Amino acid sequence: MLEVNGLTAGYGRLTALKGVDIRVDEGEIVFIVGPNGAGKSTLLKTVAGLMAPTAGTVGFRGRPIAGRVPEELCRQGLVLVPEGRHIFRTLTVQENLAVGAMIRKDKAALAEDLEKVLDTFPILRDRFKGIAGHLSGGEQQQLAIARAILQRPALMMIDEPSLGLAPLVIDQVYESLRQLNAGGLTLLVVEQSTARILDLASRVYVLRNGHVVLEGTAPELAEGNALEDAYFGYVADGHAVA
Ligand code: ATP
Numbered sequence: 001m002l003e004v005n006g007l008t009a010g011y012g013r014l015t016a017l018k019g020v021d022i023r024v025d026e027g028e029i030v031f032i033v034g035p036n037g038a039g040k041s042t043l044l045k046t047v048a049g050l051m052a053p054t055a056g057t058v059g060f061r062g063r064p065i066a067g068r069v070p071e072e073l074c075r076q077g078l079v080l081v082p083e084g085r086h087i088f089r090t091l092t093v094q095e096n097l098a099v100g101a102m103i104r105k106d107k108a109a110l111a112e113d114l115e116k117v118l119d120t121f122p123i124l125r126d127r128f129k130g131i132a133g134h135l136s137g138g139e140q141q142q143l144a145i146a147r148a149i150l151q152r153p154a155l156m157m158i159d160e161p162s163l164g165l166a167p168l169v170i171d172q173v174y175e176s177l178r179q180l181n182a183g184g185l186t187l188l189v190v191e192q193s194t195a196r197i198l199d200l201a202s203r204v205y206v207l208r209n210g211h212v213v214l215e216g217t218a219p220e221l222a223e224g225n226a227l228e229d230a231y232f233g234y235v236a237d238g239h240a241v242a
Contacts, residue, residue, distance in 0.1 A: 001025060001060065002022075002047070002155055003058070003059040005056055006020070007019070007021075007043065007066075017042050017043055017210045018211055019211070020043060020056070025186075026186055027186055028186055028187070028203060030187070030203050031203075032206075033207070033227075034192070034208055035231065035232075038207040038208050038209065039207055039209070039210040040159070040192075040207055041160075046058075046066075047078070048079075048080035049070040052066075053066050060073070060077075060078050060155070074151055077153050077154030077155060078157070080156075080158075081145055081148045081156065081158040085144040088132060089132055089133030090131065090133060092128070092131060093135070096132050097117070100148060100151055101113075104150070113149070113150055114150065121142045121176065124142060136169070137165050138166075145180075149180070155187070156187055157187075158177075161177070162196075194227055194228065198218045198221060198222050206231055214227065
């Protein structure tokens with residue numbers, strides 16, 4: 001569904017992504033993990049059309065999309081839930097969801113999707129008329145995901161959904177991701193921590209200093225210390241690498 005090859009991007013003279021290859025197949029939940037500054041957000045922003053790559057290709061559903069603007073990609077089914085959620089804090093939950101649905105013209109199907117989203121996230125039904133800024137961090141994350149679902153994504157990319165959340169709340173957010181994936185949504189999720197991801201992931205990429213340093217399926221990475229070693233930049237004999 002998503003094919004990223006040799007993707008290079010940065011900020012002025014700083015190259016944050018240095019030739020990254022990743023792919024996401026239909027039906028998968030793929031995680032990208034890596035320490036601070038590894039280039040994870042830059043990767044999602046470049047795929048989502050918020051940044052232009054300096055080299056490399058991005059293919060989505062068989063078509064090249066590098067350089068396309070976010071609105072166009074969103075219409076094609078590629079939707080980003082950005083880091084920090086970016087909800088409108090002074091608007092109600094209902095109004096935030098309406099903003100997510102603005103690109104849609106199929107109002108009858110939208111009403112059905114809204115009902116489904118409120119079934120998936122019952123707390124949003126309870127707080128429908130409430131101010132979004134009064135929601136807890138976990139509830140705001142659910143709102144950001146719900147808003148993205150109303151854009152009818154085929155692939156949803158989520159930047160650090162567990163950021164700032166308590167462990168129990170992370171479990172709830174991850175459970176909702178599991179349900180969405182079981183319902184047919186393909187997911188590409190960035191996380192800083194490797195904790196918990198193996199239960200949910202189909203495959204994992206570890207990103208360090210703008211490079212993919214490890215890729216594997218969840219069962220492969222559950223064995224041994226390869227995931228931690230790659231994350232912290234150690235090779236098997238304990239020596240530090242890049
Ligand atoms: P984190 O987990 O801290 O969000 P990350 O893996 O998402 O890290 P990026 O945010 O992609 O990493 O950052 C990659 C590199 O690009 C870092 O060196 C960072 O300092 C730099 N960077 C990120 N955003 C900008 C920006 N707007 N302007 C200049 N440099 C930036």
